Amino acid sequence: MEFSTSEQPGAxxxxxxxxxxxxxxxxxxxxxxxxxxSGGQRVVVDLTGTDFVDSSGLGALVGGxxxxxxxxxxxxxxxxxxxxxxxxxxxxLDRVLxxxxxxxxxxxxx
Amino acid sequence: MAGDYSLDGLxxxxxxxxxxxxxxxxxxxxxxxxxxxxxxxxxxxxxxxANVIDHGRPAGSVLWTVRLAVRDDRLECLLSDTAQPxxxxxxxxxxxxxxxxxxxxxxxxxxxxxxxxxxxxxAGGNVWRLVRLxx
Numbered sequence: 001m002e003f004s005t006s007e008q009p010g011a012x013x014x015x016x017x018x019x020x021x022x023x024x025x026x027x028x029x030x031x032x033x034x035x036x037x038s039g040g041q042r043v044v045v046d047l048t049g050t051d052f053v054d055s056s057g058l059g060a061l062v063g064g065x066x067x068x069x070x071x072x073x074x075x076x077x078x079x080x081x082x083x084x085x086x087x088x089x090x091x092x093l094d095r096v097l098x099x100x101x102x103x104x105x106x107x108x109x110x
Numbered sequence: 111m112a113g114d115y116s117l118d119g120l121x122x123x124x125x126x127x128x129x130x131x132x133x134x135x136x137x138x139x140x141x142x143x144x145x146x147x148x149x150x151x152x153x154x155x156x157x158x159x160a161n162v163i164d165h166g167r168p169a170g171s172v173l174w175t176v177r178l179a180v181r182d183d184r185l186e187c188l189l190s191d192t193a194q195p196x197x198x199x200x201x202x203x204x205x206x207x208x209x210x211x212x213x214x215x216x217x218x219x220x221x222x223x224x225x226x227x228x229x230x231x232x233a234g235g236n237v238w239r240l241v242r243l244x245x
Contacts, residue, residue, distance in 0.1 A: 019127075019130060021123075021126050021156060021160070022160050022164075023124070023126060052153075052156075054156050054157060054160060054219075055157060055160070055213075055215040055216040055219050056160065058215060059211075059212035059213055062210055062212050063212045066210055066212075082149070083149050083153065086149070086150075087219060090219055091215045091219055091222075092209065093215075095209065096210060
């Protein structure tokens, strides 16, 4: 999985391309922590290019969410495909990590 | 038998890629299988495999064999591992009480994605049976 970051007004966007499984999850968690430490309190995780997520990937997203909130910010996910949406729903995590259609929708009115 | 696949590997994180590739190959060679059924089986298989990687002992030297069959009514996958017998109660697996927990969803997710998930201790390891009925 490849990660990159970009800036949107008021938010840092972390783009994730590939499969977010137990290999990639610790790297994402670390990246989200360092993003918050660098002052990015509002983070959008762009899952447009994420083909697959497993429970460890979900854990990394939840961990990132908590990290952002501890810093007074928030984390939103955007652009999730069918597998990611299904997995969020089957684990009830769509209540904790509400999926936004795309990055623009996630930062809109934030 | 047509539609049967087999894969041997070491139960380490790097081997997960081979499982993803196996499912991709099944999808390419069986275009009539619904994408959702393959996606659900892949989701469950990766969770079961991750569980073996995380908890299988001796860590780092457990081997697995994955067999996958495409049938008219179902996708069936057997993952046999050489780990010490796993002390796991699949029926008792439930989502974490803390909705913001970072762990503890894997086997619940695997069960939810399947129609049947079984674990049997056998001589020299464990067998995990995953069945997804075709929609």
